[in-house]
Amino acid sequence: MTVVDTSRAPAQGERGSDFARLSRRIAQEGLLGKRPGYYAVRIALVAGLFAGGWAVFALVGDSWWQVPVAVLLAVAFAQVTLLAHDLAHGQISRSRRTSRIAGLLAGNLAVGLSYGWWMDKHSRHHANPNHEEHDPDVSPDVLLWSEKQAEAARGVPRFLGRRQAFLFFPLLTLEGVNLKVSSFRALRRESLKSRRVEGLLLAGHVVAYLGAVFLVLPPGKALLFLAVHQACYGVYLGCTFAPNHKGMPVLTAEDELDFLRRQVLTSRNVRGGRLVNTALGGLNFQIEHHLFPSMPTANLRRAQPIVRDYCRSLGVDYAECGLLASWGQALRHLHEVGRPLREVRT
Structure with a gap:
C-alpha cells in the first residue's frame, strides 16, 4: 500500500486556508467564469464529427472500409463523452436543469452511457480520489490498485492480478x-433520478x-464494426482517464489530508500541446480540474502555472509528465501491486 508523506503539511489549524488563498487568486484572475464562446465552438465541432461520422458510415455502405469508419466514430463517441463530463461538472452552463437535459442527450441517447449513474460515480471519485474505501474508480472489481486489495483478492481479480x-x-x-x-444495471437503483427517462433514452x-x-x-461485417467501434471507444476513454491517477498514491483511512493535498497528491498532469489537450478534453490538466471541477476546460491551461507555483511554495509535490510516461507509471504500478500474487503459487 502506498502511504502519503504528510510531514510537510501545515498544522491542523492552518488546513483549508491553503486552498482558500489559492481559490481567491484563481477567482481574481477570472478563471472560474463560464466560456460560452469556447463551448459553442467545441460543441459544434464535436456534433459535426459525430454526425459526419454517421454520414460517412451511410455513404460507405456495405464495405470493409467500414473498419476505419468504426475507429472514426469511436473518436466521436469519446469526444461526446468528454462533453458530457464537462456538463456534469457545470462547466458549460450555470443552470443545473440545462446541464442535466444536455447531459442526458449526450450521454444516454448519443453514446449509451447513463448520465445520472456516471455523474454519481464520478462525484464520489472527485470527493475522495484514489481512496481505497471511497473512490469507485479504484475498487477491486477486476484490476487491483493496492497491495491490500491484492492480499484480499479472490476469484477473477486474483487470477488477473498476477499479470x-x-x-x-x-x-x-x-x-x-x-x-x-x-448503465442499464443502474436503472434498478431507486436512488437514480429520472430512471424512466434514462431508461427510455438508453433503449x-x-x-x-x-x-x-x-x-x-x-451480419458478419456488422459484428466486426461493433467490435472495432466499442473496442476503440473503450481504449480511448481508458487512455484518457488512466493517466490522471493510476500510479499515484493510494489513500486509506489513515491518511488525513486537507482538500488541496488530497486532490494534488493523488493527481497527475500530462504534458502536451494542442493535440493532447484536444484528445484528452483538457483532462491532462487533472490537478487543476480536481481543485476547481467547475472551471471551464479552456481556463485550465491558464490556471496551471498559478497552481503549480503555489504548490511548490507550499512544498506540495506537483506531478506532471508526458503521455507515454504517464501510461508507463500506471503500468509499473499495476505490475508492482500484482507482485505478491505472482510470488504466491496457490
Whole structure:
C-alpha cells in the first residue's frame, strides 16, 4: 500500500486556508467564469464529427472500409463523452436543469452511457480520489490498485492480478461495453433520478445504434464494426482517464489530508500541446480540474502555472509528465501491486 508523506503539511489549524488563498487568486484572475464562446465552438465541432461520422458510415455502405469508419466514430463517441463530463461538472452552463437535459442527450441517447449513474460515480471519485474505501474508480472489481486489495483478492481479480499490467490495454477494449452494461444495471437503483427517462433514452440509443449498423451491413461485417467501434471507444476513454491517477498514491483511512493535498497528491498532469489537450478534453490538466471541477476546460491551461507555483511554495509535490510516461507509471504500478500474487503459487 502506498502511504502519503504528510510531514510537510501545515498544522491542523492552518488546513483549508491553503486552498482558500489559492481559490481567491484563481477567482481574481477570472478563471472560474463560464466560456460560452469556447463551448459553442467545441460543441459544434464535436456534433459535426459525430454526425459526419454517421454520414460517412451511410455513404460507405456495405464495405470493409467500414473498419476505419468504426475507429472514426469511436473518436466521436469519446469526444461526446468528454462533453458530457464537462456538463456534469457545470462547466458549460450555470443552470443545473440545462446541464442535466444536455447531459442526458449526450450521454444516454448519443453514446449509451447513463448520465445520472456516471455523474454519481464520478462525484464520489472527485470527493475522495484514489481512496481505497471511497473512490469507485479504484475498487477491486477486476484490476487491483493496492497491495491490500491484492492480499484480499479472490476469484477473477486474483487470477488477473498476477499479470494485470500486461492485460490492462486488452481489458480496456471491453470498457465501452462495460459502461453500457453498468448503465442499464443502474436503472434498478431507486436512488437514480429520472430512471424512466434514462431508461427510455438508453433503449433509444441501443435501437438506433444497432438498427443503423445492421441495416447497412450484413451480419458478419456488422459484428466486426461493433467490435472495432466499442473496442476503440473503450481504449480511448481508458487512455484518457488512466493517466490522471493510476500510479499515484493510494489513500486509506489513515491518511488525513486537507482538500488541496488530497486532490494534488493523488493527481497527475500530462504534458502536451494542442493535440493532447484536444484528445484528452483538457483532462491532462487533472490537478487543476480536481481543485476547481467547475472551471471551464479552456481556463485550465491558464490556471496551471498559478497552481503549480503555489504548490511548490507550499512544498506540495506537483506531478506532471508526458503521455507515454504517464501510461508507463500506471503500468509499473499495476505490475508492482500484482507482485505478491505472482510470488504466491496457490
